[in-house]
Amino acid sequence: MKTVFVDVDTQIDFLFPAGALYVRGAERLLPAISRLNHFATEQGIPLISTADAHSENDPEFQQWPPHCVAGTTGQSKPAETLVPGQIIVEKQTLDVFSNPDFRPLLDRLQADRYVVYGVATEYCVRCAITGLLATGMAVALVTDAIAAVNPEGGARTLAEFVAGGGVLTTVQEVTGQQT
Numbered sequence: 001m002k003t004v005f006v007d008v009d010t011q012i013d014f015l016f017p018a019g020a021l022y023v024r025g026a027e028r029l030l031p032a033i034s035r036l037n038h039f040a041t042e043q044g045i046p047l048i049s050t051a052d053a054h055s056e057n058d059p060e061f062q063q064w065p066p067h068c069v070a071g072t073t074g075q076s077k078p079a080e081t082l083v084p085g086q087i088i089v090e091k092q093t094l095d096v097f098s099n100p101d102f103r104p105l106l107d108r109l110q111a112d113r114y115v116v117y118g119v120a121t122e123y124c125v126r127c128a129i130t131g132l133l134a135t136g137m138a139v140a141l142v143t144d145a146i147a148a149v150n151p152e153g154g155a156r157t158l159a160e161f162v163a164g165g166g167v168l169t170t171v172q173e174v175t176g177q178q179t
């Protein structure tokens with residue numbers, strides 16, 4: 001079975017209280033995200049990191065406060081989440097599948113299983129897991145490496161994901177190590 005890790009939008013604007021679109025509690029995920037990304041590199045597991053990269057007057061800012069403007073510190077990823085060989089896929093909307101390069105990348109990687117984590121559960125993570133489930137491959141969501149904007153929205157996303165055939169997992173289960 002070939003696994004690919006998908007690290008969703010773990011960018012400074014989302015992860016830290018001073019970020020432009022902070023997801024509450026997300027900074028506590030940093031050790032888990034770092035462990036998963038480093039584990040992927042060590043094990044030779046392809047790692048896709050999705051990243052919001054907006055222009056200054058991006059249409060998305062009619063619905064959300066400005067965030068992740070390309071070239072800003074807030075748009076970058078914390079050093080702990082950067083590993084050699086990771087594939088960064090930038091996007092201008094919530095859904096990584098809106099990047100025309102994403103599907104061809106998945107085709108090239110030929111995974112049987114995706115392991116997904118990041119922020120925010122009921123927005124960009126939800127788009128990613130929904131699209132990945134639709135490919136027909138196995139999808140696992142790492143529940144201790146995600147954070148929701150709204151707890152009810154997060155819970156709804158998990159229920160919907162499981163009902164759609166997704167599997168819930170943990171960092172320890174994925175890495176086989178203590179976190």
Ligand SMILES: [Zn+2]
Pocket residue numbers: 052054060067068092093094
């Ligand atoms: Zn955005």
